[in-house]
Amino acid sequence: MAVATVVESKEWYLAAYAPENVPNSDHLKLRTVNVSLQHDSIPDQHVVLQVLLISVDPYLRSMITGRVGDLYMPPHPLNKVMTEFGMGRVIRSKSSDFSESDIVIYPFCPVAEYCVIPSNFLRKIDSTADIALPNYMSALGVPGFTAWVAIEVIGDPKPGSNVFISAAAGGVGMFAGQFAKLKGCRVVGSTGSDEKVQLLKDEFGFDEAFNYRKETDFNAALTKYFPNGIDLYLDNVGGEMLEAVLNHVNKGARIPISGMMSQYNTIPSERKGVKNLLNLVGKEVKMEGFLCGSFLDRFGEFLQQMETYLKEDKIKSKHEINQGIESFLDSFVSLFSSSNHGKVIVQVAT
């Protein structure tokens, strides 16, 4: 029986930096490369992966500005394949820890159909568990863990706390709101369409939600939805919404910041500044930026809690799964147009 020794693999690479605006096909391009499956060509402690699922996350935007001054993620090198949190099937292995047909997750997965990667950062999935694979890209992946760190570790709200979540129907926001509800908080979210307002209230159990494209006077909106002020704000957007929130914070409020969607596509000098940081003093507010990678020592604790919640149906997840590696660019762009519902995932293969 003839066994293929080379496989063609389509992959997305960075052709040019995008200092501002939403990236397009001038910046991210698709190309086809050959991946060798021959035993001799695979380095020791490496495996060949057929990529199944790719998580599409906003933080990628900060890696392709071409600036280092943004201080978020380091710039991605030009001409190199993009990487993302992903999942794949081992099809060749030169590691004793992994066998062919193992399903693994990999935090630095090439946005490609196939890849040869070192085995040390792979984590095997128990594919017999009653958890659908896309959950590993959302509830049990970057967005779920980010939401958990924001609410459970940094925010630590009390029952009855008033919690506000921006970009609430996105990957991080939907889980953050549900964590806060499970802690007995009153939770309000902002999102970019009426349909998603309904989603937040009907599916994810938010007490209130509003469409920031319609209720454009954020101060008025927050006066309406937070008559008793805000105790915890999970900031996913920055800019004007953050400024409005700072007019409504209660004493000792906490503001974990996981990212700033409104800031990614603008060069720093043209961003709208936040003018009322003085409010941090009088209300004794703690504002804290974080990267979930710095909390990996608690990832096990998170997984255990999240798996239990999923099995008991206490946390719901919504995925927007786009088919084929070709859909990656559109999937990424959808994050900035507010057209996505829940966690955006690219299904490369099954």
Place this chain on the structure above:
Amino acid sequence: MAVATVVESKEWYLAAYAPENVPNSDHLKLRTVNVSLQHDSIPDQHVVLQVLLISVDPYLRSMITGRVGDLYMPPHPLNKVMTEFGMGRVIRSKSSDFSESDIVIYPFCPVAEYCVIPSNFLRKIDSTADIALPNYMSALGVPGFTAWVAIEVIGDPKPGSNVFISAAAGGVGMFAGQFAKLKGCRVVGSTGSDEKVQLLKDEFGFDEAFNYRKETDFNAALTKYFPNGIDLYLDNVGGEMLEAVLNHVNKGARIPISGMMSQYNTIPSERKGVKNLLNLVGKEVKMEGFLCGSFLDRFGEFLQQMETYLKEDKIKSKHEINQGIESFLDSFVSLFSSSNHGKVIVQVAT
């Protein structure tokens, strides 16, 4: 022998709010009132105080804007005498805890020559201790405690940490820098005159200092003075300096904020916004506003430490003592012109 039953007392009261710019004699006015010394006219658990020293602090500015939206301190009522941290001598007492000629400190002391006040917030000073009285307005008062909370409690720098302090020759800044030096940090301060740059280096042991009125490109200045980045920034000014600092922060940097001198005299809508808060995320920075009043449970610990430092001459203090109650307005205005050296105090009587 005839004993006076009434004494004339000059006092500063708020005649009009000052929404912007530096307040002047339209806003703060002096008047003379009569204070009765008659036993029958003094309520129980009250004393009559002859005021000796008044601490002049920037936070007062936020109480006379006439806005509640600033969320700093509550607005001071019109026509009421101003209050400040102060010290006085008990000249009449209807409290068993205090006797005539006791020297006491009082956090809400009227800016007046004499006053009748409740005894419950008074603290008696051991006037036989070898500590000059003005120290109770500075090292052992609001500025010293604010600096201690910022450095010891919130900032918690390690030996070798790179510490930046703005408004460094002011009441809070001079103590904060010395606390950081005692912890083995490298300390740089910014201040508003060349003379104060020398003061910081020669008197208070700062490693470096710069004049922000001359080195007006704050980014360039911080590149020069912080080749290894900033681990801790005690923000006393906000605005442009805070924005520049956020371009130089190291991973996990902390930014305690005790006030924002650059923001007090401007209405919120005209303030320059801080545009690069996204840097909080990538560098995982904690920014925390605080009021020292919320840390009063640790005031005893602070006092013990500070008194030891003062006796061992490990902490130096500089006071600008202006004579007479009449000097209060000019003393307050001097805080905003950068003409003061160290802690500004009004000596009302001896």
